[in-house]
Amino acid sequence: MRQLIECVPNFSEGRDMTVIKQITDVIEAVEGVKLLDVDPGEATNRTVVTFVGEPDVVCEAAYRAIAKAKELIDMRQHHGAHPRMGATDVCPLVPVANITLDECAELARKLGKRVGDELGVPVYAYESAAFTPERRNLAICRKGEYEALSKRFGVKEENPDFGPCVWNEETARSGATAIGARDFLIAVNYNLNSTSTRRANAIAFDVREKGRPQREDPKNVTSKVVKDADGNPVMIPGTLKGTKAIGWFIDEYGIAQVSMNITDIRTTPLHVAFEEVCRCAALRGVRVTGVEIVGLVPKSVIIDAAKYFLRKQQRSVGIQESELIKIAVKSMGLDELKPFVPEEKIIEYMIEDRSAKKLVDLTCTGFAEETASESPAPGGGSISAYMGSLAAALGTMVANLSSHKPGWDARWEFFSEWADKGQAMMSQLIHLVDEDTNAFNKIMAVFAMPKGTAEEKAARAKAMQDATLYATQVPLQTMKASFATFEIIRAMAVEGNPNSVSDAGVGALAARAAVLGAGLNVKINAAGLKDRTVADALVAEANQLIADACREEAEILEIVNGKIN
Numbered sequence: 001m002r003q004l005i006e007c008v009p010n011f012s013e014g015r016d017m018t019v020i021k022q023i024t025d026v027i028e029a030v031e032g033v034k035l036l037d038v039d040p041g042e043a044t045n046r047t048v049v050t051f052v053g054e055p056d057v058v059c060e061a062a063y064r065a066i067a068k069a070k071e072l073i074d075m076r077q078h079h080g081a082h083p084r085m086g087a088t089d090v091c092p093l094v095p096v097a098n099i100t101l102d103e104c105a106e107l108a109r110k111l112g113k114r115v116g117d118e119l120g121v122p123v124y125a126y127e128s129a130a131f132t133p134e135r136r137n138l139a140i141c142r143k144g145e146y147e148a149l150s151k152r153f154g155v156k157e158e159n160p161d162f163g164p165c166v167w168n169e170e171t172a173r174s175g176a177t178a179i180g181a182r183d184f185l186i187a188v189n190y191n192l193n194s195t196s197t198r199r200a201n202a203i204a205f206d207v208r209e210k211g212r213p214q215r216e217d218p219k220n221v222t223s224k225v226v227k228d229a230d231g232n233p234v235m236i237p238g239t240l241k242g243t244k245a246i247g248w249f250i251d252e253y254g255i256a257q258v259s260m261n262i263t264d265i266r267t268t269p270l271h272v273a274f275e276e277v278c279r280c281a282a283l284r285g286v287r288v289t290g291v292e293i294v295g296l297v298p299k300s301v302i303i304d305a306a307k308y309f310l311r312k313q314q315r316s317v318g319i320q321e322s323e324l325i326k327i328a329v330k331s332m333g334l335d336e337l338k339p340f341v342p343e344e345k346i347i348e349y350m351i352e353d354r355s356a357k358k359l360v361d362l363t364c365t366g367f368a369e370e371t372a373s374e375s376p377a378p379g380g381g382s383i384s385a386y387m388g389s390l391a392a393a394l395g396t397m398v399a400n401l402s403s404h405k406p407g408w409d410a411r412w413e414f415f416s417e418w419a420d421k422g423q424a425m426m427s428q429l430i431h432l433v434d435e436d437t438n439a440f441n442k443i444m445a446v447f448a449m450p451k452g453t454a455e456e457k458a459a460r461a462k463a464m465q466d467a468t469l470y471a472t473q474v475p476l477q478t479m480k481a482s483f484a485t486f487e488i489i490r491a492m493a494v495e496g497n498p499n500s501v502s503d504a505g506v507g508a509l510a511a512r513a514a515v516l517g518a519g520l521n522v523k524i525n526a527a528g529l530k531d532r533t534v535a536d537a538l539v540a541e542a543n544q545l546i547a548d549a550c551r552e553e554a555e556i557l558e559i560v561n562g563k564i565n
Helices: 017-028 055-072 101-119 146-152 169-174 197-207 270-283 299-312 321-332 364-372 380-403 409-446 454-495 498-526 532-564
Strands: 004-007 034-041 046-053 088-097 123-127 177-181 186-192 243-250 255-262 288-294
Touching: 004 055, 017 034, 017 046, 017 055, 046 055, 055 088, 055 101, 088 101, 101 123, 101 177, 186 197, 186 270, 197 243, 197 255, 197 270, 255 270, 270 288, 270 299, 270 321, 299 321, 299 409, 364 380, 380 409, 380 454, 380 498, 409 454, 454 498, 454 532, 498 532
Parallel strands: 088 177, 123 177
Antiparallel strands: 004 046, 004 088, 034 046, 186 255, 186 288, 243 255
């Protein structure tokens, strides 16, 4: 599965657009990076840039941007309303898809070391990348801002984690940078059937982690605030961890909203926050009528919300992605103020290359006709992957039918879990349909490489071996993914709706065909590998999967025929 991270560097320049453009140009020059937003602020003299991509390319783009900012921005001349300590003030890495916060923290540390070693910029590791608990807090890393760095450098407990610890002309110009990893922040507004800012604020104070000040008379909001021994207000915490919130009135819509930042989406997912704001609003006689998401969200936020609401209905969560998104939109009223367009609000969809021609986007007729054409791709490998996806789809169908079967209400969750698992299997195999063709195209690309010199011939030979190995590994992945579908097919043959047992049987036939078909591709491509030890190991693994698939098919068909008879 493709890993995606977001990077949100803040540069200490918000007025000179030529400087900002030069920085964003080096980001966009990195292949595979998608620049999502550039937000300059004149009063703050600061620009927030947002871009996404796979981890390696994002880290490369971040490095180049930090280098360009060092070249163009002189901190000795910088003044602005926002706290800052360097030309690149902060540079957080944020997990978006198929990557953990801990993995992002490790990437941030590697980036910080590279920036310190190669660019000579002092770097403080913060948030989840911090080496000490204190430095998780950005304010601690940045205390005293740029003006305090000359006094901090050289003091052991104040020194940066990477890069130089001395104050000289170079560091005076660049300042220091905080590089770290944090969770994705969601900005969301809850629409209320009220125009009262006071009511909206009260709801915000009910839920936000900070809560509200404790008063001597809890029933009198004008009574004195209770203070501790140090003179600080005593706070009554709100109900939602990792959230900040306030109430306001929006002239544009003519309604009050609870405006919230969710800073820890693992502790407080969007749907949990929504339910709690609804509960607290109802206690005050107010209703949440919809939700406005500000900016972008990872796909998982919307999918998790959809599954939560489906489970509340005791409905199967193993349905297609587009339907899950519709459920989330309608459950939380994401389209109340304006249409919710997934391609404009979900990060993964924003960066998807929709111009690229994909086999899986063809109609059934188009796929068959493309296969029948004189083009060598798609071939048997892609067809095998598609057969595997159909096997998973049939198992998922039986699970969904069983989950919604009248009289089987007590077992809905059992079948829902199988359907959800089947959807994941199907998605993986659909991805492999195009990946098998991509692997073939890598081999064809090698034939276009030059071979005029000994060096060119050597490079061409190596590229051919690399491409051939990849073209062998991809169908092996297809074999493994297709074999995995036997698990759901067997479960549905045994436990599923008996009226659909023949569908489970067809799924077993499709799964076996997928494994054996992909196995042929493993063998024919492995024959082109010069490293026979690797080739023999790949073929041996393929042969074992073939034997196991034949056994699974036979056993499942025996179950199916037994039920039919």
